Amino acid sequence: MSTSDFSASCERLADAIAASDAVLVGAGAGLSTSSGLAYDGPRFERLFGDFARRYGIRDMYTGGFHPFPSSEERWAWWARHIWYNRYEREVGPAYESLARLMRGRDLFVLTTNVDHCFQDAGFDKGRLFYTQGDYGLWQCSLPCHEKTYGNREAVRRMVSEQRDMRVPTELVPTCPVCGREMAMNLRADDTFVEDVGWHAASTRYSAWLASHATGRVLYLELGVGGNTPGIIKFPFWSRVARNPQATYAVINRGEAYVPQGLRGSSIAVDGDIGEALETVEGMLG
Numbered sequence: 147m148s149t150s151d152f153s154a155s156c157e158r159l160a161d162a163i164a165a166s167d168a169v170l171v172g173a174g175a176g177l178s179t180s181s182g183l184a185y186d187g188p189r190f191e192r193l194f195g196d197f198a199r200r201y202g203i204r205d206m207y208t209g210g211f212h213p214f215p216s217s218e219e220r221w222a223w224w225a226r227h228i229w230y231n232r233y234e235r236e237v238g239p240a241y242e243s244l245a246r247l248m249r250g251r252d253l254f255v256l257t258t259n260v261d262h263c264f265q266d267a268g269f270d271k272g273r274l275f276y277t278q279g280d281y282g283l284w285q286c287s288l289p290c291h292e293k294t295y296g297n298r299e300a301v302r303r304m305v306s307e308q309r310d311m312r313v314p315t316e317l318v319p320t321c322p323v324c325g326r327e328m329a330m331n332l333r334a335d336d337t338f339v340e341d342v343g344w345h346a347a348s349t350r351y352s353a354w355l356a357s358h359a360t361g362r363v364l365y366l367e368l369g370v371g372g373n374t375p376g377i378i379k380f381p382f383w384s385r386v387a388r389n390p391q392a393t394y395a396v397i398n399r400g401e402a403y404v405p406q407g408l409r410g411s412s413i414a415v416d417g418d419i420g421e422a423l424e425t426v427e428g429m430l431g
Contacts, residue, residue, distance in 0.1 A: 151416075152415065152416070152417050152422070152425075153425070155413060155414060155415040155416075155422075156415060156422055156425040156426050156429065157429060158413045159395050159397075159413050159415060159422070159426050160426045160429040160430050162364050162393045162395060162413060163247060163251075163364060163366075163426065163430065164430060165362060166251070166362050166363065166364040166393070167252060167361045167362045167363065168251070168252035168253070168254075168358050168361065168362075168363045168364070169248060169251050169252070169253050169254075169363070169364045169366055170253075170254050170255075170256065170354075170355075170358070170363060170364070170365050170366065170382070171244070171248070171253065171254070171255045171256070171257075171366050171368065172255075172256050172257070172365065172366065172367045172368065172370060172378035172379070172382055173255065173256070173257040173258070173259055173264075173367075173368045173369060173370070173378075174257070174258050174259065174367075174368065174369045174370035174371055174378065175258070175259060175369060175371065176368065176369020176370065176371065176398055176399070176401075176419060177240055177241070177244075177257075177259065177263075177368045177369040177419055178238070178259055178261055178263060178369070179369065180238070180240040180369065180418055180419040180420040181236075181237065181238020181239060181240040181241050181263065181420060182236065182238045182239075183231060183235060183238065183261060183263075185205050185206035185207050186204070186205035186206070186207075190204075190205055190206055193206075193226065193230050194206065194209065194223075194226065196311055197209065197223060197311060200311065201214075206227060206231070209223060209227070210223075210224070210227065210330075216312070217315075217318045217327060218312040218313050218314070218315055218318060219311055219312050221304055221313045221317070221318055221319070222304065222308040222311045222312050222313045223311070224330065225301050225304035225305050225308065225313060226305055226308075227281075228281045228282070228297065228301045228330075229301050229302070229305045231261050231281055232260075232261055232262055232280075232281035232282050233282075233298060233301070233302075235261075237263050237266045237267045238263070238420070239420050239424070240419050240420035240423055241263050241264065241266075241267040242267060243420065243423035243424050243426075243427050244267070244368070244423055245267045245268050245269060246427060247423060247426065247427055247430070248269075252358075253269075253273055254273050254274075254275070254350075254351060254354045254355075255269060255273060255274045255275065256275050256277065256351060256377070256378055257274070257275070257276055257277070258277055258278045258370075258374060258377055258378065259276070259278075260276065260278055260279050260280050260281050260332060261281055262280060262281065262282055272350060273350075273354075274347065275347040275348060275350070275351040276344075276347065277333070277377055278332060278333040278377075279330070279331040279332040279333055279338065280294075280331060281330070281332075282296060282297060282298065283295065283296060283297065283330075283331035283341075284297050284319055284328040284329065284330065284331060285328065285329055285330075285331045285337075285338075285339040285341075286321035286323065286324060286326055286328060286329070286339075287321070287326050287327050287328060287329035287337070288321070288324065288326055288337070289321075289329075289337055289339050290321060290323050290324040290326070291323050292339050292340070292341055293339070293341055293342075294331045294339055294341045294343075295322075295328070297319070300317070300319055303317055304317050355385075359385075359388075359389065360389055360391065361389075361391055361392075362391050362392070362393075363385075363389065363391070363392045363393075364392070364393050364395060365382040365385060365386055365392060365393065365394045365395070366395050366396075366397075367379060367382055367394070367395065367396040367397070367398070368396075368397050368398070368419050369397070369398055369419055370396075370398065371398075371401065372401070382394055383405055383408060386408055386411055386412070387407065387408060390411075392411065393411055393412065393413065394408055394411060394412040394413070395412065395413040395414075395415070396412070396413070396414050396415070397415040397417070397419045397422045397423070398415075398416070398419070399416060399417055399418055399419075400416065402414040402415055402416040402417075
């Protein structure tokens with residue numbers, strides 16, 4: 147996309163935001179990447195260079211699936227991963243720009259991100275639905291019950307006390323009910339725990355959708371890839387197709403695709419999300 151095309155698309159998005167009665171934000175990993183939370187490259191090497199050299203891991207995403215030979219090594223990895231992507235990190239400018247753009251608007255956020263950046267950027271928890279879990283929560287690995295557990299202090303200890311990429315055995319987390327090892331509360335298979343908080347957020351999201359089936363609703367997709375299109379991308383397209391007053395907008399470098407049937411009611415910005423949001427913010431004053 148040329149500079150002029152980028153500017154024109156951002157101007158159209160600024161107009162759509164200003165004209166909207168409500169905004170549904172659908173956010174994927176690209177939003178966090180734009181805010182500096184890269185899972186590969188220099189940041190990965192700085193935080194996980196020792197794991198890369200010993201285990202051949204090349205990025206944080208695939209590292210989560212590595213078959214570590216022991217629980218102590220696996221939790222050394224996960225503790226560091228959680229700490230630097232959930233607790234000890236900056237929110238980043240893309241989230242901050244989005245928060246300013248959405249201030250005072252009738253808003254809901256649907257996200258597959260699990261790094262808690264939306265809440266740390268000041269978004270109302272009651273307007274957020276984290277569909278895929280949260281780095282800050284653990285669950286029983288079976289699971290034997292439908293409950294999750296906050297992990298900040300336990301993770302802090304595992305990070306500070308790990309040696310040679312191993313945590314002390316006594317710090318390996320176990321389920322308080324059945325004694326099995328804990329697991330991340332991340333949706334990877336059918337063992338994912340949808341706890342009370344998850345169901346409450348799902349109910350709020352469904353109610354918001356029901357009350358915004360018509361009207362000037364902007365469906366703003368940010369950094370959503372093609373891995374799980376059924377969560378954000380396809381539902382957004384479907385709702386815009388059913389509502390002639392709705393607008394679909396997508397910001398994504400290299401993946402700003404719009405279906406042929408929605409071209410007349412869509413805005414595609416092919417570029418960095420943070421740069422685009424900052425440009426739109428400047429246009430809206």
